[in-house]
Amino acid sequence: MERASAPRIGRGLDRNGRDRTDQRAAALRSLDRMHRLVPGDAERAALRVAVITEYMPYARHLAARYGVRGQAEEDFLQAAYIGLVKAVDHFDPDFGTAFLAFATPTILGELKRYFRDTTWAVHVPRRVQELTGELRDATETLSQRLHRAPTVRELAVPLGVDPAAVADAIEATGLHALASLDVPTVVEDGGGSPLSDLLGADDRGIQNVIDRETLRPLLATLSEREKKIVLMRFFRGMTQTEISKELGVSQMQVSRLLAQILGRLRAHAG
Structure with a gap:
């Protein structure tokens, strides 16, 4: 039995599967008109806001792929919006490229830059940082193709690195946030002690x-x-x-x- 494919945001459907073809077509017309107007024009500013607002769910969809949670989630989302704004401002309708084909790498580039530079809890070598981003895309692609989680060796092939490097990247993905030693652990009776009280010490x-x-x-x-x-x-x-x-x-x-x-x-x- 074939698995039902999930709605593809950006191809006329939003994340809930609703058809937004007309709204996207209107946004693209607004984007084209916006770039025909001179900077500082009041209509241009209004069109810019409308286009950005229309594609904000798509930016959120791209940000969600990174799985960032907690306090950094809002900052990460803001990075996606910054990428969207840059895409709207720099898009050239006369170049012959579809807007999403231009906006997607622009938003992802901003996300990867933020992810690389600001979300590590400890120092991680630059190559390992870059590999964690590539690892995410490779894992998603192989999981869809194999219908299961890929092995380290399978991931090493499309990434063009040794399995040991893949293992380092996988381990590094857990270094974006460190657990506080003051956070209480939960036990069956609902109580708990700070994690620091449960750590062993040298005898x-x-x-x-x-x-x-x-x-x-x-x-x-x-x-x-x-x-x-x-x-x-x-x-x-x-x-x-x-x-x-x-x-x-x-x-x-x-x-x-x-x-x-x-x-x-x-x-x-x-």
Whole structure:
């Protein structure tokens, strides 16, 4: 069974599927007349407003493809309107190009510029920024053709990049907004704690565990005398002088023995 195609905004239908052929034809006539009038003419200004107003839903449709939500959504929409205004002002009816064929890349260019320059929460390399925009178009095209979400390798072909670069671009799409650590998390009973309270922290005791487990087999290789010296110095906290009296040797010999023991342990632990 073939899937019903969605209404195509800009081909006589609005986003709700209503036929706006007559309104679009009237807008195009207004656009043509507007460009026949001299700047500053009152009628020209009124026609300009009418044309921009008619095509604002189309600009919103293009902006919606980027899926921007939250506080940045209104600013992003304004960027689409700026692109529309530029398209209306710079369109040349005598050039032989359909208005939407001229307006679409103009609006998308403004959106991509805004998306690239102002919506990243962290620094992202320029090439990765550009690739995220290309990735969006490639994903939409392949999804319609394959009737499923494309794989990374499938996306890499039309983009002309390595799959690793596609993976970087996909990961970067999540860097436009960062979650606040103060936002409470929702649990089943409706309560919640700030995300910051749920984040783990480094346990200072972990390194002690690592050190003990590293030293355990190394200490087993020491002689009984060496083990006794290590036990007295590091576990009983005895000074070298106290150890020398316990062993019946000089403090200098104890110092030399400790240096040799620790040197072997460090060499094997490293």
